[in-house]
Amino acid sequence: MxxxxxxxxxxxxxxxxxxxxxxxxxxxxxxxxxxxxxxxxxxxxxxxxxxxxxxxxxxxxxxxxxxxxxxxxSETPGGQVWRVASAPEGGPTLAQLFELRRVVETACAEMAALRRTDADIAAMRQALDAMQRQADDFPSAAAADIAFHHAIAQAAHNPCFTGLTDFVSQQLLAARQRAWENTARLRDSDGQPRAADAEHAALVDAIAQGDPIAARAAATAHLGASAARMGLA
The missing domain is CATH 1.10.10.10 (Winged helix-like DNA-binding domain superfamily/Winged helix DNA-binding domain)
Incomplete structure (x- = not known):
């Protein structure tokens, strides 16, 4: 040492x-x-x-x-709490967290399509509806966004993925709120609907249809677009 x-x-x-x-x-x-x-x-x-x-x-x-x-x-020397070690300059960075999100959430979407229940789909649609209704209340919209992705992770029926998704979501909460604010400004300026709404709906539909390939593709498309909206693409 x-x-x-x-x-x-x-x-x-x-x-x-x-x-x-x-x-x-x-x-x-x-x-x-x-x-x-x-x-x-x-x-x-x-x-x-x-x-x-x-x-x-x-x-x-x-x-x-x-x-x-x-x-x-202890008897569990690997630890019982998952955390991200800080980078020398004080990380993890937003880009690093989003890279982790891409890996985890695409896998969750694929597994959710294979394992989802009716209750899981209902939870996703409830969160999706909340995002749409609360789009101009940025903290509430960001919270509903987190609930949406939490529901997908839960539908994978693997608590390891749920815990990891929740951790990353909390780390990205402030960035999510800024993304909702940016989306609102764009909508006000060009009158176009929020692209994320269609992306989320496509993701739910693919999972509900039990199509793991389509679910992974929808998650990949959504996360790619989200990264672009955050200036990370």
Whole structure:
């Protein structure tokens, strides 16, 4: 374990270094980590910084602590919480998150077409209707947009995909609101209907028809157009 410089995210960087050490097998499942004082010396930081790093890993389920004994590698050293590690410049960037969204949501659409229930389709159409009714209330429209894509992820009937979709959606919430505002301005200037409405409807129709190829294609088309509207294409 190398000593680190002192950036603002020092505790998170130490936590990531410890996470990497655990993943590499330097600390096995059930193993006790060195004492706080030892880790503080290794990283050349104060004990409160080490304590904060351990708290981060404990919150993610990587470590467990025992009063008076120290921190131990848990039975699930990979952690129980999914998060995006920050890039050196403070990422992830909007483009990186949207790239992840393209991969996850096209797969969700394909699986949803194979596994959807009537209740799943009803949830999608309800969210679609809410988006259309609340189009001029940008926070509400963005929330309905998130609910729409959440419904598609749920229709895949794999909680891993649902959790990942929800995480990315929350990271992109502000960008979604800006996209709704931009769409409203364009509609006011040229009188054209919102392109996203037709894209969403086509996606629901493909899933409802049980056509995984069409569903993936519709999701790909929608996400490509969304990226262009956000200036990411």
């Amino acid at each position: 190398d000593r680190l410089s002192r950036p603002a995210t020092l505790a998170s960087r130490i936590a990531q270094t410890l996470r990497d050490d655990i993943a590499a097998g330097r600390f096995a499942t059930g193993a006790r980590l060195p004492a706080e004082a030892t880790l503080a010396g290794t990283f050349d930081v104060s004990r409160p910084i080490v304590r904060e790093a351990i708290a981060l890993l404990k919150a993610d389920g990587v470590l467990v602590t025992r009063k008076g004994s120290g921190a131990y590698v």
